[in-house]
Amino acid sequence: MTIVTNRTFLSEKAGRAITAIVVSLVLWEIGSRSRTWLGVAIPGISAAPPPSAVVIAFLGVVFEISYWYSWYLSSLRVFGGFLIAMLLGIPLGIMLAMNRTFNGIVFPVFEVLRPIPPLAWVPLAIIFWPTQGLSIGFVTFLGAFFTIVINVLDGARSIDGRFYSAAQSMGASRWQVFRRVILPATIPSISVGAVVGMGITWEVVVAAEMISGSGSSMGRAGGGLGFFIWSSYLGGSYEQIIVGMISIGVAGYLCSSGIRMLSEASTPWLKRR
Amino acid sequence: MKPNQSEKSGSTELASRVGGEIVAQDVSKSYEVDGERRLVIHGCSLTVERGKLTVMIGPSGCGKSTLIRLLAGFEKPSGGAVLVNGKEARSPNGDCLVVFQETALFDWMTARDNVFFGPRVRGTFDKAMLYKANALLAYVGLEQFQEKYPPQLSGGMQRRAELARAMINDPDVMVLDEPFRGLDAMTKKLMQEYYARIFDETRRTTLFITTDIDEAIFLADRILIMSNMPMRVRASIDVTLPRPRRLIDVFESDAGNTIKMQALTILHDEAMKSFSQGSAAATDFMNAYSSRVSRTQPGGN
Secondary structure (H helix, E strand, C coil): CHHHHHHHHHHHHHHHHHHHHHHHHHHHHHHHCHHHHCCCCCCCHHHCCCHHHHHHHHHHHHCCHHHHHHHHHHHHHHHHHHHHHHHHHHHHHHHHHHCHHHHHHHHHHHHHHCCCCHHHHHHHHHHHCCCHHHHHHHHHHHHHHHHHHHHHHHHHHCCCHHHHHHHHHCCCCHHHHHHHHHHHHHHHHHHHHHHHHHHHHHHHHHHHHHHHCCCCCCHHHCCHHHHHHHHHHHCCCHHHHHHHHHHHHHHHHHHHHHHHHHHHHHCHHHCCC | CHHHHHHHHHHHHHCCCCCCCEEEEEEEEEEEECCEEEEEEEEEEEEECCCCEEEEECCCCCCHHHHHHHHCCCCCCCEEEEEECCEECCCCCCCEEEECCCCCCCCCCCHHHHHHHHHHHHCCCCHHHHHHHHHHHHHCCCHHHCCCCHHHCCHHHHHHHHHHHHHCCCCCEEEEECCCCCCCHHHHHHHHHHHHHHHHHHCCEEEEEECCHHHHHHHCCEEEEECCCCECEEEEEECCCCCCCCHHHHHHCHHHHHHHHHHHHHHHHHHHHHHHCCCCHHHHHHHHHHHHHHHHCCCCC
């Protein structure tokens, strides 16, 4: 009974979603063709290419290796930056939460650096790092890093003191308290930090690629999805701008779902019975 | 004798150690709060006797939890000494284990892994321990639920898992800090009867902290009534009702009600004192007191 209700609900939800997407596509098509179809140009949207043209542009690039190479480059920078941010951010967050002296020394520096937008680092990153890919990777790393550290720090700090006392009185060593209490108790906040951090890395990578431009021999589409959009703009191919935008949307969505699945799998105790 | 015992064999094995005793000698503890020295415990002497269930009762916020931290060796007293089996209390030690208010089960471990925790971190986890863990889980009725995580268990199951997690470590003394607080009235009664049975079968030295006078009389061999802050033992009452007890027997019997009146009179004084000092916690006790008196008066309904 419950399952049937559930299924009806799901299909209802899916139906609504599909209807909403179809209606907006139709409105978009009408809007961008308003000059010829309605005789009046609707401001803004009439300058945008219609979805049908975007589909055609997509079919044009989908078989081009350079388009997929843009995907590859952006993903590489996102994952590289993100993974390093996780590897450094999780231990740093936990240490900031656990060690008062360490916190007293490191946290002020951290708090001064944190409000600097990752994109403000782009010029310095280009000077710092030998290749363009590394500089962009560094900027995406910064985007995720601060968010992850702050989330882990808050999570580790809010662990109930009774857990420590209980573990300690049952004979757990400091390392075991860390490994079996602090780390698992922090996983939910690590997941939150990861989901938010992943979103930021996609924002940052695109902007950084636009600013720094292509340094690759692959030509127009060799600088990642951000540069793909920017060069489409420079080349006057407005349909391709939209293709690039949607590509990033899809990429971000895939990454976030992936992380959500991973975090759900690693926190089985948060599942309803 | 043997064949009848076989069904209970799990529990008799669990009663392998009757355990030790805790002696507190003239203990005091003070904290610095906002630059002011605050005396929480002063001149507190008590004995948690071997193989006995000692219940400590006192107005909430009177310093009981602080005393527990001293008894379990998490903190050192400012004055006096706490001796567990004649040695100074130190943590971690296998001698004295605390089961905390509400629950301190690890959410991220299944009920079973929670029970395994102690042996695992001490590196004493072997086949015999596995057998014992399974016996304990069955003993507290969680055999079917051992793969569940604490948030997926009911309140009563969580407390039983918590008891099993402490019992597997075979501590000489168990300290239960208001273990049934926060349970609904029905579950609480069931857990009290259930716990009384565990104690009768294992006879492990226990200090049980509560704010519920009925719970205290039902469980205790001896009740320690604590004074308000700075805390010390205000009175000690021996409860000589025969074991095993049933809730209904205790409160139908004259002996039970005499103890209750005696305890309530002292508690009332303490509650009154803290009430006049403006403690909100005292109101609970005033309420509890008045309702009990009207219920326990002869001829009253």
